[in-house]
Amino acid sequence: MEKFTTLSAVAAPFLQKNVDTDFIIRVERCTGTPKEQLGNYAFEMARFLPGGAENPEFVFNQPRYRGARIMVCGEFFGTGSSREMAVWAIAGMGVRCLIAPSYGQIFFSNCFQNGVLPITLPAATVEALAREAAAPEAKPFTVDLERQTINGSVRFEIGARRKKMLLEGLDEIGLTLALEPKIAAFQAADRKRRPWIYPA
């Protein structure tokens, strides 16, 4: 997994509430579209007009936000379906950091599996950052994961384990495979406690 240390990039304000994963990536893009092409279809219902032309009003189509790698989002971003393609689609557009008051829980977990940092901050702080990102003289944001700051001043919280995994680009499957003796020991003891769980 790609490491996440610091990121200096344009931030796009997108404060719509309850953005669901169906809206981020339509189900028919989850059935056969290769992972690396999903970015082309992120937010397609808002990003393109019927007929396929770009919707000039959608935030990512505005020249100043093209290439944005940070999104400042509304409450409960990524609600709904567990489809990890929603994260792959956002990452496919180049976005590596989200800032929102809250997230759909499965989407939130999926972000960490893909080197995307979802930062949770109070709604008022998120709104202030969105105003900054929307200001005519807006500068790129700098997110420093080691220091847990945005633009040097706004502090955010993150669990130590998740922070380390992002900073070092660690793979969770690899880490857990190293715990195999513990898993085997758990099952051996559990077979005695709850034998009905395991096949004969």
Next chain:
Amino acid sequence: MTGRTLLDKIWDQHVVEDLGEGVQLLHVDRHLMHELSGHRGQLELRKRGIRMRDPGLTIGSMDHVVSTAPGAKGGNAAWADKMIDTFRTESRQAGVKVYDIGQDGQGIVHVVGPELGFTLPGVTLLCGDSHTCTHGALGALAWGIGTSELTHVLATQTIVQQKPKTMRARFDGQPARGVTAKDLILALIGKIGTAGGVGCAVEYAGEAIRGLDMEGRLTVCNLSIELGAKIGMIAPDGKTYDYLKGRRHAPAGALWDQALAHWQTLPSDAGARFDIEHSIDCSALAPQITWGTSPEDVIGVDGKVPGNKPEALAYMGLTAGQPIAGTRVERVFIGSCTNSRLPDLRAAAAIVRGRKAAKHVKAWVVPGSWRIKQDAEAEGLHQIFLAAGFEWREAGCSMCVGANGDLVEPLARCVSTSNRNFVGRQGPQARTHLASPEMAAAAAIAGEIVDVRQFLN
């Protein structure tokens, strides 16, 4: 010592390793796979050159991309057939039992898990699907996962997880006739919002929950994710044990007795404390229906459309202040992991019996599993639907998510027993109203949204 919750007890029994700061590695007792998310995890595992650790703790079914057209035996397109075949082949090579198309046991994963007795009280159960919260109705600790976590389960039979906060939602009083499990949970979502349960495992309790059959409890837990909670649970009781006994994957003989003794220790202790408490007075509820593009946009069917979300109203083609009843509908969908079980179909058939669907309405009934379809046909329910002009289809997820191409036409309005009314969920520009099977059946007959209580006598 304060009492412990159902969540506390199950959680503690599954900790393999404490990873610090409240994050733990938990054993996964049960893993359900379907072709759409399952095959992607299988291919990722193959790419990494890792063998599946415990194929005996996973079962699979085909649901998302199968065709539900009457008599269909596969996908509805070449890509779907290819996906189904990949899932079938990878599962066979790994030694995973798959309930395949046309077999007893096939159906929507969240319908067949309980139906097969694969879902049990006290187990951890995961599936690559957000509605895995459904299984909590049997007293399981169950939630949905993405592709990476699914691959992690295949490789290690564990999951890394932070313990959630606890919420208890009490449903007091007895609901009136025409008010169902679906209405109870929609009312709660309307009250506390789709983000009301973020970070929580919700335990549903109270007189009205105890009064529900297992299928009704599955409906309640199914919509936990629409409350923002990826976990919903109901303490197991006599109804749970009666439901499970004799099912294919449930323990039998001496193991049943041993399991039962364990399950009876699981319900939350009397003194257990929850981080958040909510309650709903069920006796005051009308049948519920959504009017907007989030499940929290819900009112009683005797209510008027609110004006607080103009964008949602524009999408839905509704006007603030109009009564929701009397709104013309073109499609009706009775199905999905929310409401496709035998009692749902019986309740809908009781409304439909001796009546006809309105001429302009295309109404579908999609049973949740192969077994439910057979059982419904043995009771003659299909004849009631067919005589009324409904389509009687094969088991699958169908129009709830549209992954198989079962879609509502642009701008058409659908009363649906499913779980999500998001923008575009049932198809581009499709307008979805979530409601109970009884309400959906009544809408098909009337050709418009109607109070099902007018049909009860």
